[in-house]
Amino acid sequence: MKIWQLLLSISILLSTTSVAQVPSHAVSAPKQIPQEAQLLDMAGKLVSYGRQTKSALPLIQAVQIFQKMGVVDESDSTGLSNPYSTDMLLADATKFADGNKNLLTLIKETGKSTRGGAIKDPTRFFRAIEPGEVIYQHFYAEGGQYVQVIVDGQGEGLSIHDSNGNICMSDLKLTVFDKNSRVIASDNSMGVNCAVAFMSNTSNMTIAVRNAGQLPDNCIIYVYKTPMKH
Amino acid sequence: MSIKQLLIGAALLLSTSVFAQQTQPAADVNEKNIPTEAQQYQLAGQLVRYGYQTKSSLPLIQALQIIKSLNVTDATDGRSKEQSGTEVATGLTKSDLVSFDESQLISDATKFADGNKTLLALIKDTEKTTRGRSGGPMRANDRVLGGYTDTWKITFRGGETAYVCVIGDGDTDLDLYVYDENGNFITSDTDGTDNCVVSFNPKWTGVFYIKIKNLGSVYNKYSIITN
Numbered sequence: 001m002k003i004w005q006l007l008l009s010i011s012i013l014l015s016t017t018s019v020a021q022v023p024s025h026a027v028s029a030p031k032q033i034p035q036e037a038q039l040l041d042m043a044g045k046l047v048s049y050g051r052q053t054k055s056a057l058p059l060i061q062a063v064q065i066f067q068k069m070g071v072v073d074e075s076d077s078t079g080l081s082n083p084y085s086t087d088m089l090l091a092d093a094t095k096f097a098d099g100n101k102n103l104l105t106l107i108k109e110t111g112k113s114t115r116g117g118a119i120k121d122p123t124r125f126f127r128a129i130e131p132g133e134v135i136y137q138h139f140y141a142e143g144g145q146y147v148q149v150i151v152d153g154q155g156e157g158l159s160i161h162d163s164n165g166n167i168c169m170s171d172l173k174l175t176v177f178d179k180n181s182r183v184i185a186s187d188n189s190m191g192v193n194c195a196v197a198f199m200s201n202t203s204n205m206t207i208a209v210r211n212a213g214q215l216p217d218n219c220i221i222y223v224y225k226t227p228m229k230h
Numbered sequence: 231m232s233i234k235q236l237l238i239g240a241a242l243l244l245s246t247s248v249f250a251q252q253t254q255p256a257a258d259v260n261e262k263n264i265p266t267e268a269q270q271y272q273l274a275g276q277l278v279r280y281g282y283q284t285k286s287s288l289p290l291i292q293a294l295q296i297i298k299s300l301n302v303t304d305a306t307d308g309r310s311k312e313q314s315g316t317e318v319a320t321g322l323t324k325s326d327l328v329s330f331d332e333s334q335l336i337s338d339a340t341k342f343a344d345g346n347k348t349l350l351a352l353i354k355d356t357e358k359t360t361r362g363r364s365g366g367p368m369r370a371n372d373r374v375l376g377g378y379t380d381t382w383k384i385t386f387r388g389g390e391t392a393y394v395c396v397i398g399d400g401d402t403d404l405d406l407y408v409y410d411e412n413g414n415f416i417t418s419d420t421d422g423t424d425n426c427v428v429s430f431n432p433k434w435t436g437v438f439y440i441k442i443k444n445l446g447s448v449y450n451k452y453s454i455i456t457n
Contacts (some may be wrong), residue, residue: 038423042276046292049273053299057352061277061292068284102351106288109348 036122037150037195039065040222044152047084051092056103059093060110067113071124071222082126084220086111122150125221129172129211137207139223141200148224149176149185151209153192153217171213177206192217200225256410257392257430257438259417264429267300267367268393271455272427274300275397278335281342282328283400287349290339294332294356302455305368309385315378328399330371330453367395369455376402376447381439384456388434395455398424402446409439424450 043065050058063086073085082088090111097103127135141147153172174194175186184205185196194209211217274296281289329335336357343349374380386392396419398404406426408416416438419426432438444450 038276038425039280042273042280045269045273045276049270049296055295057288057292057295061288064288065280102348102355105348106352 036069036148036222036224037152037193039069040071040122040150040220041152041193044084044154044220047089048154050096054096056093056097056100056107059089059096060103060106063089063093063110064113067110069122071122073124073126082124083218084124084126122222122224125223126218127209127221128216128218129170129209130216131170131211131214134208134210135219137209137221138204139207140204141202141225143200143202145200146197146224146226147200147205148195148197148222148226149174149207150222150224151187151192151194151219152222153219169213170211170215170217172217172219173210173212175208175210177208179204192219253412253414254433255414255416256412256434256436257386257408257416257432259428259430264427265391265393265457267457268395268427268429268455270296270300271302271367271395272397272425275330275395275453276425278330278397279328279400282338285342287339287343287346287353290335290342291349291352291356294335294339295359297332298356298359300367302367302369305370305456309370310383311370311372312381312383313375313378314381315375317375317377324401324448328451330369330397330451367455367457369453371451371453373449373451374404374442374444375449376444379441379443381441382454383437384440385435385437386432386456388432388436390432390457391429392432392438393427393429393457394440396424396426396442396452398450398452400424401448402444402450404450404452405443405445407441407443409441411437411439413439424452 043062046058046062046065050056050062062084066084066086073082090107093107094104097107123139125137127137129135151172151174153170170192171190172192172194173186173188174196176184176196176198178184178201184200185198187194187196207221207223209219209221274293277289277293277296281287281293329338336353339353340350343353370382372380384394394406394408396404396406402424403422404424404426405418405420406428407418407420408428408430410416416430417428419428426442440454440456442452442454
């Protein structure tokens with residue numbers, strides 16, 4: 001091959017590979033987030049916001065959302081007090097209200113309210129999770145129930161840089177297994193919010209949440225079980 | 231000049247011009263490191279939608295308090311917007327209830343309070359609340375038709391973490407894309423909601439194109455805020 005032919009080939013090759021490298025967008029199906037998950041996520045953020053800014057109103061609003069959705073706290077065998085319980089949230093709200101009569105009235109009214117959402121009360125579990133740790137939570141579902149499992153990590157936006165300048169964050173992964181350890185559903189997307197939904201067979205099931213990130217996190221696991229209409 | 235020399239020249243010119251066109255992206259993605267104020271505005275937007283959905287006063291009051299604390303102001307930086315696409319003709323109508331306008335929020339919160347004295351007093355307190363620090367985020371409230379894409383042309387400062395937060399009225403899915411001046415893709419938020427936020431680090435001060443794509447078949451009223 002002559003020099004000019006070689007140069008020509010290289011030039012053409014370079015130009016075509018350069019064109020091929022122009023970024024194209026990978027298209028993936030958007031993650032559908034159930035409305036319940038969005039609401040619970042919002043309530044969780046209100047709790048964080050209220051405690052960060054020492055404001056009563058966000059905590060009162062969060063309690064009202066939890067009440068409206070009929071969230072039931074599951075007793076925790078680890079002995080960890082649940083910072084999302086109505087009692088704790090309203091106690092903090094009272095402290096932050098700093099004697100403001102309107103806020104105190106609202107706290108009183110909210111404390112008296114009864115739970116709503118009798119049709120599909122979500123059960124709530126609160127757990128702390130270290131980097132690399134997997135936590136398990138068991139539950140039982142009847143056959144034919146529509147089950148939603150939602151994980152709401154509290155570490156969103158909480159990221160730090162390590163000594164090499166890399167961003168460290170918490171990243172939760174959710175998997176639900178049946179009694180034979182078969183995977184029923186999973187959500188391995190990046191971030192601290194996970195949600196899966198499936199139709200159940202009568203079974204004892206296990207939720208596994210893994211912290212694939214570098215920071216410890218506190219996560220709330222919600223389980224909804226909705227009987228299917230016949 | 232011989233044919234050979236001409237061919238070499240043309241080929242070299244082609245390859246260099248392609249290189250010139252393929253400039254480096256003007257920003258690095260700042261995935262998952264969303265500034266606090268963007269997160270707080272998202273929270274306010276979610277509260278607005280929730281308040282209108284449930285016709286409740288308290289979420290609107292809370293949203294207003296967050297917006298005031300952030301000192302969100304209407305954009306005056308000469309940002310421009312273009313629309314493109316084909317309207318989806320479904321004949322569907324939608325209620326035009328959701329608003330991100332502050333005076334409208336106060337008026338609707340008052341309506342939803344339905345005479346409740348405690349809530350009315352809280353609304354009054356919120357109206358009186360002073361704004362947060364100056365130089366807060368800038369906002370534009372707009373609507374994108376079903377099937378359309380709004381493209382905003384906004385300048386971001388180099389060396390400062392930039393963010394774009396879009397919150398819609400909840401009726402359709404909105405996707406958010408960011409491109410630099412040369413059309414290089416920077417980042418996106420394409421989940422199945424109309425609550426989008428992205429963050430990136432511009433390498434130099436320059437224009438960025440923010441595309442908001444409405445995947446639904448009715449218009450979506452949204453609020454876009456940037457720093």
